[in-house]
Amino acid sequence: MSKKLNFSISLNFENERKFLDHWEAKYSYKLESSYDSNIGQPLTSERIDILYEWKNGGNLSAKKRQSVSANYPTNPPSNLQNRYLREKQSGGAIWNIFYLHILDSSQWPIFDQHAYRSMKYLTEGKITEIPSKKSKVYESYLDEYIPFLNNFEETDKRRIDKALFSFGRFLKILNKYK
Numbered sequence: 001m002s003k004k005l006n007f008s009i010s011l012n013f014e015n016e017r018k019f020l021d022h023w024e025a026k027y028s029y030k031l032e033s034s035y036d037s038n039i040g041q042p043l044t045s046e047r048i049d050i051l052y053e054w055k056n057g058g059n060l061s062a063k064k065r066q067s068v069s070a071n072y073p074t075n076p077p078s079n080l081q082n083r084y085l086r087e088k089q090s091g092g093a094i095w096n097i098f099y100l101h102i103l104d105s106s107q108w109p110i111f112d113q114h115a116y117r118s119m120k121y122l123t124e125g126k127i128t129e130i131p132s133k134k135s136k137v138y139e140s141y142l143d144e145y146i147p148f149l150n151n152f153e154e155t156d157k158r159r160i161d162k163a164l165f166s167f168g169r170f171l172k173i174l175n176k177y178k
Helices: 016-025 032-038 045-056 062-071 080-084 093-103 113-124 134-150 157-176
Strands: none
Touching (some): 045 093, 113 157
């Protein structure tokens, strides 16, 4: 008698804790110590550069380094949302959001393609890519992502970020094989 084979992939977890335990354990990032030793510390130009290299996944090109220098000062402007969460302002959406995270990681979570993909899968059950339009990225961050994170019982936002990053990377690979 032949066994029936199961060719489906299940992404179900019993609860939030098990999801976070599983996906946080899969987190690996070569420059993690750059983030850990610089986030939440007094801002210096060097520290900002190091954190953007972490975000970039390695050394910044001359053009990117110039953008960091021009857009992300050690003395931020007073109206952060108006400067860093508006479509018409300079700087890329993800890098502008990251600057807010550098300034106050408890108020402004990290946001990127992997976090977005994870959020959409967990809320809608489908793999969706981050919008390309800057205004849509900001809208999703403020109206969807921050409320989504606030629904987690887990209070360690970095733990959630690591799990969502890992899960989002997995979904990106999985999507190639759908």
